[in-house]
Amino acid sequence: MTSSFTRLLVMVQKELLELVRSLKLLWVPLVFVLLGVMQPASMYYMPLILEKAGNITEGAVIEIPQPLGSEVLAQTLQQFGTLGLLVLVLVGMSSVSGERNSGAASLILVKPIAVFSFTASKWTALLLLAWGSLSAGYLASWYYTGLLFGDVQASKVLGSLLVFGLWLSFAMTLTLFFSTLLRSSAAAAFSTLGTAAALSLLAGLLPKKLGWLPGSLSSFAYQTAVSDIANVSLFGWALACTFTLMAAALTGASWLLRRSSAID
Amino acid sequence: MYDNFDFGQILPIIAPILTIQLVLVIIALVMCIKAEQTRGPKWMWVLIILFVNLIGPITFFIFGRRNER
Numbered sequence: 385m386t387s388s389f390t391r392l393l394v395m396v397q398k399e400l401l402e403l404v405r406s407l408k409l410l411w412v413p414l415v416f417v418l419l420g421v422m423q424p425a426s427m428y429y430m431p432l433i434l435e436k437a438g439n440i441t442e443g444a445v446i447e448i449p450q451p452l453g454s455e456v457l458a459q460t461l462q463q464f465g466t467l468g469l470l471v472l473v474l475v476g477m478s479s480v481s482g483e484r485n486s487g488a489a490s491l492i493l494v495k496p497i498a499v500f501s502f503t504a505s506k507w508t509a510l511l512l513l514a515w516g517s518l519s520a521g522y523l524a525s526w527y528y529t530g531l532l533f534g535d536v537q538a539s540k541v542l543g544s545l546l547v548f549g550l551w552l553s554f555a556m557t558l559t560l561f562f563s564t565l566l567r568s569s570a571a572a573a574f575s576t577l578g579t580a581a582a583l584s585l586l587a588g589l590l591p592k593k594l595g596w597l598p599g600s601l602s603s604f605a606y607q608t609a610v611s612d613i614a615n616v617s618l619f620g621w622a623l624a625c626t627f628t629l630m631a632a633a634l635t636g637a638s639w640l641l642r643r644s645s646a647i648d
Numbered sequence: 649m650y651d652n653f654d655f656g657q658i659l660p661i662i663a664p665i666l667t668i669q670l671v672l673v674i675i676a677l678v679m680c681i682k683a684e685q686t687r688g689p690k691w692m693w694v695l696i697i698l699f700v701n702l703i704g705p706i707t708f709f710i711f712g713r714r715n716e717r
Contacts, residue, residue: 411675411709418668418702425661474710532661 388498395505403509408475412513416468416521423460424528427451453533454540458606460525461548464518465602469555469580472517476510476559477573480641481566489641499642503560507634510556515549522548540609548605554598554626555580561633564640596621598629673697676705676712685714 403409426433431448451459480503483489493502526541558579562572583599591600595618604619613619676697680686686693693712696704 407675407679407709411672411705414668414672415702415706418665418672421665421668425665428661429658471706471710528661 388501391498392501392504395501396508399505399509400512403513408513409516412471412475413517413520415471416464416517417524418521419463419467420460420521420523420525421528423463424456424525424532427456427459428532451533452610453529453536454610456529456533457522457525457536457541457544458609460522460529461544461602461605461609464521464548465551465584468517468521469552470577472510472514472552473555473559473573473576473580475513476556477563477576478569479506479510479560480563480637481569481572482563485567493641500638503564503634503638503641507557507560510560511553514552514556518549518552519545536609544605544609547601547608550623550626551598551601551605554601554630557630557633561637564637596625598622598626601626669702672702672705676708680708680712683713686712687714688712 434448480489483492489502493499522541522545526536529536555576559572559576562575562579563569566572566575580599583597584602585599586594587597587600588603591603594600595615600618600622604613604622607613677694680690680693680697683690693708697708698704700707
């Protein structure tokens with residue numbers, strides 16, 4: 385029992401070293417910080433930008449109400465959910481399939497390492513990257529929002545960060561699963577983004593009936609940032625469903641890898 | 649409200665954004681130049697990194713490098 389745990393730790397350390405060496409742990413958070421900072425800044429200067437660059441007739445008066453700080457934060461989360469998610473999935477898409485195609489996976493898996501610790505170490509690294517980037521970007525956005533629009537309660541920020549982080553974790557788990565299932569990294573990224581978009585769309589179209597899907601987590605995160613979650617029991621179901629699916633995807637990925645690690 | 653448009657007023661807000669973009673460009677350039685092989689010609693990537701704002705470095709990080717190993 386202890387030895388398998390030690391093995392897992394060693395594998396996780398290897399993955400973390402890889403994250404640091406490839407500078408992913410540096411540039412992905414930087415991109416998130418940039419996204420997080422640009423949102424409040426561009427919203428703050430929107431009237432100015434319209435005035436200077438927009439093609440507006442002289443004397444036309446546009447009144448854009450100053451948004452609340454919490455609304456700005458919710459919009460930042462939306463940015464993270466599109467561009468940020470895209471970057472994260474593209475970074476994670478080759479985590480397993482790349483190693484299998486280059487032969488590194490079969491090199492590692494001939495050693496007495498449980499397949500599960502291989503998958504679990506990849507998963508830990510991806511999740512660490514996602515949570516680190518999200519926290520860095522969101523905190524930067526919070527600071528800027530506080531500066532430009534007004535303070536937002538720390539509890540709201542923390543709550544929406546946790547809920548949204550769970551959505552990103554789910555997406556990362558999907559990436560890992562598809563990266564194991566499919567040989568091509570591009571196909572893995574495409575399937576992940578497609579599934580995530582479909583889940584969000586379904587949960588967005590029928591929030592009452594399908595609100596328990598993981599896709600509704602992002603809108604629960606916006607709700608947490610702006611006010612409170614309206615439907616707590618539905619949120620509970622969404623949490624349970626997300627955790628179940630994540631566990632299933634991880635197990636499935638290990639199972640697939642055990643069955644077909646010899647293909648290459 | 650914005651009549652007396654003052655660049656010095658904007659600068660403290662814009663400066664961090666520009667700095668981060670610059671850091672990303674520098675990291676990407678260093679990696680591109682140090683890489684033994686890139687996917688596609690190296691000069692093309694240098695141009696992309698330098699002139700495509702923000703997206704340039706990111707595309708290089710994701711697609712530009714071949715898996716060495």
